[in-house]
Amino acid sequence: MEYVSPEGLRLDGRRPMEMRQIRAEIGAVSKADGSAIFEMGNTKVIAAVYGPREVQNRSQQISSHALVRCEYSMANFSAGDRMRKPKGDRRSTEISLVIRQTMEACILTHLLPRSQIDIYVQVLQADGGTRSACINAATLALADAGIPMRDLVTSCSAGYLNSTPLLDLNYGEDSAGGPDVTLGILPKLDKVTLLQMDSKLPIDLLENVMQLAIEGCKAIANYIREILLENTNQLEYRRGV
């Protein structure tokens, strides 16, 4: 199947190096300590952070660090076919683990000993790149909760179809079976914290595709920064002195 037309347009009308439209909103869950909604095109994810709070299961308490937990779930109505998945299926367990490890790497857990941080992410609409969207939403929610972090983590995916590197794959391109690289970076420190790939990609092309994903991550980081700064300003001026 043709994923990039001769005119250089993709299935949804984007250019190969174009990202979908992103939108973020802070403070979607009123009872949570921090929360956010993140959208990338038709992919929509909600994240809520609770904590740092007392560890629920005493045996899991760590005396020098905070315990970070993450739960990923997909709403039944999120994908095309309304599937009733059991709660702990393999895919969501794996993504929970990935998100937990990525976020744990950037949270300064040693500042919050003997406490627990819970991150809940739910996919409201799935259209490819849910993993990236979840990580971006979780970053925003953690920043909103006032949890100290080394840096913001942002994530974006890239692929390689019809011998063209493509940025930010949607569901159609994702299910084409081509290579799909999901990348998570710390933009300020310029470090990679997450790198996952489906299928195979020649080694000389990997660098190109990764570079493209890095550019995507940086663009998202700039947007997230803007949103956070505006939110902080708003909180400060509304409070008054």
Place this chain on the structure above:
Amino acid sequence: MEREVRGIQLPLSQTQKVRLQKALEQLQSLSLKVNFDASVVVADSISVNHEDGVLKGHGTADLNGEVVATVCGVVERVNKLVYVRALRSRYKPEVGDIVIGRVVEVAQKRWRLEINYSQDAVLMLSSMNMPDGVQRRRTAVDELNMRCIFEENDVVCAEVRGFQHDGLHLQARSRKYGKLTRGQLLRVSPYLVKRQKQHFHHLEEFGIDLILGCNGFIWVGEHIEAKDDMVEDQVNQSDPQVLLPSKNSVSLEEQEKSYTTLETRKYICRAANAIRVLSTLGFNITLEIIKGIIDLSLSLNLDIHDMLGSEFCVLVAEKEAERRSSNKKKR
């Protein structure tokens, strides 16, 4: 550019939207003149003068000799110290703070209280005054009777004593601390409550008590006259070792006395709703402002439940903008 006002999920009509926007813009322009461009987000670098020497405080970290923020907030500088004051976050205790908490567990010689901190706080049996007002060693009998003082889910007011090896300790060594009854507990973000000289307030005209806990828990309840227990205790102090379980022995007469009048209950709700409106708008919560909003709602003859509607929310925003700009002119 139109963005939903954070946390306000009210159905606003077009005119209300415009009015709210205008009031908020006025607030913004007022604060811009005070401190401009001091907000940072995670991983922003903070400009400092390295020659003078820098002390890095909370919310900052070192990255290749640069000072970077680790939380979103406002940069504060005190001499050499540079720190970031986080806005929305959990409560950070300081010794001497007045806090309100909810009992989550009755344990050995201690209660565990939820106070919106990263851990539960500890209130030792030995660090609180006994209800009978006698100073003595706490015995095993006292320990068994701990549930007569506070049970699970009770709301308790106390003072931060400090950090011990096993966490944050509280104390309640005065008449004004202790169990809170007949009122409402409200939870707001702790950054909205400022530390002040006075956190216990008595609103005489309404007959209600207001306690602004530093941890963002706010108590609104019926006014209780602080009575002098020492005198009374001499009379009915038959056996100081045993605390009377008071539950079953409440006579009808006492029930009559503990009845809160409808009038007072209405004022409690009114004050609580005033705080809710302030919290959704994200305005600072002080006695003066709460009183102003209660008066505003009374002067408009507004029903209590209408105080949570969109029209009143817009009115409060406009009034706050007016108040702040007039304060500014006075200076």
